[in-house]
Amino acid sequence: MINNLLIVEDVAEAREWLTRIAQDAFPNAAISTVQTIAGALAKADELNWDMALIDLGLPDGSGLDVIRRIRKLSPDTICVVTTVLGEDAHIVAALSAGAQGYLLKGQPSTLIQRQLVQLQQGMPALSPTIARRIMEHFQRTGPIDGETKKLTTRELEVLTLVARGLRNADVALALGLAETTIATHIKTIYRKLGISTRAEAALHANRLGLT
């Protein structure tokens, strides 16, 4: 259940629009809105949010910092990136910072509402483009220390199908698995993405002689 939800968004119209959608998706939730990173960080310290919709490009900084703070303070919070253009690189960065999903603000309200509900039910959304970026990311990262950072064969299969444009339900059908299993795989991929990104950073630091 989503009892409290934070919206970090600097454009007033978008803020109101998102608030309406969130209200429709979660009628019982208490919704707070902030316009700045500073405000969002303060809100993050205030209480453990069930869900946060965070815009990446804000006037006083990057939404990535907000995601990191929230994930650190309350790991159970579902962080969702909301963005207009959603440049691939930023989205992968956001996901590896701990975001569990992203929403393109250009999409129809009904679609966004549906995705929010699915996220709350533990079925993270993953678009084909992002699936591709994630695969590329893991290929680049390569096999580094420990098995946990590598994708399993099954996870790779899921990513590949998603990258071809199949929805979770279709992926489940194609692989003969339950849709919830697919969701679990995607969540694992997200988690590994975060780990592998940290490992990659560590690796870079090591190469540069910083550690």
Next chain:
Amino acid sequence: MLVVLLGLSTLAAASALFVAVNQPWLGVVLSPGDDGSVVISRVHRTDFEPNLSAGGRLDAIGSENTGSMGVSALDIVEEPDTLNTYDAINAFRARQSALSIIQNQSRVWLDVTSASGDAHRVHVAPFLARPAWSLPFEFWLQLFVGCGGMVLGGWVWILRRREAGPFYLAISGLGLMASALSAAIYGTRELSLPEELLTVLSSINHAGTSSFGAAIICLLAVYPKRIASDRQLIVIWVTTALATGASIGQLLASPSIGIYTLMVAQFIAIGALIAVQLFLSQRNPVARAALGWFGLSILAGTSVFVFAIATPLLIGLEPQASQASAFGVILLIYAGLALGVARYRLFDLGTWAFRLGSYFVGAILLVGLDAFFIYGVAVERVPAFGIALLTVGLVYLPIRNAIGAQLNYSPNLTRQDFPQLVEIALERAPERQIAQWRGLLTESLNPLTIEIVDTVSKAALIEDGQGLLIPGHLNLPSLRLQFANGGRRLFSQRDVDHVQNLVDLITHALKSSDAREQGVRQERTRIARDLHDNIGAQLLRTLHTADLPRKDAIISETLADLRDIISNAQGNGMALDEVLAELRYETDERLALAGLQLRWHYAGAADLGISARLAHTLRSVVRECASNTIRHAQATELSIEICEVNGEIDLVVSDDGKGFDETDAKPGRGLNNIYSRILGAGGSLSITGTNGTRIGARFCLAEGEVA
């Protein structure tokens, strides 16, 4: 002119050959023995009696009409002018006359003592003429020197006929020819020449040598800088003529005073003039370089003397120098003079002078060390030479190279040049670019002046290395640099190579910079066009749409397009399969919301690139069709088939809905848009409404990339 010159010298050579050949011929080669006797060193004829063979001694020659006459080494002396007194010379001439008369008889006898000591009288019939092949190497060498001097001097004069220097060079060439050709005839006679001929040849030789010296003096008096008036030059000629005449007329105390005093005086005068000219040309790099050739040629000539005389002496052989060899050396010197006057490659002289000079020093060192080891340390000859060679190789050559690197310092591309070149190439303001380029050139060559000139295609030397032309490129003008290193030296071929390197590099850098800028411009143009065609057109549509949901739909499409344009601008490009995957996902989500099934089929090559414009078209068509199906068709399933064959996309969108009445000629606004898009992309479109709606579109992939 050149033809006349060549003709004249050939004629002179032919005359000399004619005179030399038209003498009676015994068919032997005579050389002086150790004890003043005459030795038969070779025999040219095969019809002799066996008693006459090489190695024997010729004691006397005689005939029926004249009687016998003894022969001595004095009779075959190469240069009679070396005799001490006029009496000796006149006696020599008288004997030559007598010998010549004997040689002219149809039958003569030779009194020969063979190597074993037996005396024989051998009868020989002299040939009327001497075959040309029997003439010794010395004859041909002097013939070559004579003609070579004439041609060289004459040629330079033809090239620079208005100048006094080349004129005197040509005169000296004439003198050299007269001297060398006459000496060639009498110096290589078999045994004798008629007295009159001998006297004439000797006089010609004498006059030629003197005028050669006088002409060189005059040359140095007017070149590179005139330091004597014509009147003074006439005095020189008159003095020379008087001295020569007195010598020929045997009016002086002895022949050596007449011949060698004049020669020494001339040498001293030449040396003094070179010194004066060097002093005067301190501020004139071209003149200095020309004088450099003079000095170099004299050095080269001297070094030949070292090898011809000093070296054989030290390794235990007789000196190989004769008057003929001396002429060879003179030609060398003379060629150097000619080069100096012709101002040929003066700019590279420094390098050559150092090379030749250093080899010369090396050779002297080698010979000196060898002598030191043999006579000073008493080492055997062969090991001594080895030690000397080793010492020169290990000690002298490295020093020589080090000095050479110092002397031949020339601008090379340095580490600092590269950032400077790149800066120049990236400088956008033309004036600053030119100023920086000139700065770089000034830094590396330090010229006195830099002027802008008309187009130059390659770096080149002008005015004997006083100037250097530098080609330009685009904004950079072609330049002319004058007087390298503040006028202290000439531009050299190395400078040309260096500058050409710089120009090539800067041209390359400028071209790269241009290409980059052009790339940036093209990219900007492409982005602008994409923005105009897609975003602009869609926003316009939005503006004129009253239908609110439709407005929203178009705006969300526009955002997707904007995303494409940005991702394209970041250089990621767009892959067809990626665009299709996104489209499939999005369509599937929309249909699922409306409770419809999607059947998706794609067949075609992987890794196809696609332009933003085409991606937009593809997306618009699929979205429009899906919207129509969702809104109007009452269908349960939408099928999308995309085939890519040979760069053509075949798109079929069909549903299982109610279709539409094909006779109703009022297509919706959406379909209208699809229509214009496909046609705009150069494609074709077909729509049927029976058994559900079926829309087929076909367009070319490449079109979007070209446009």
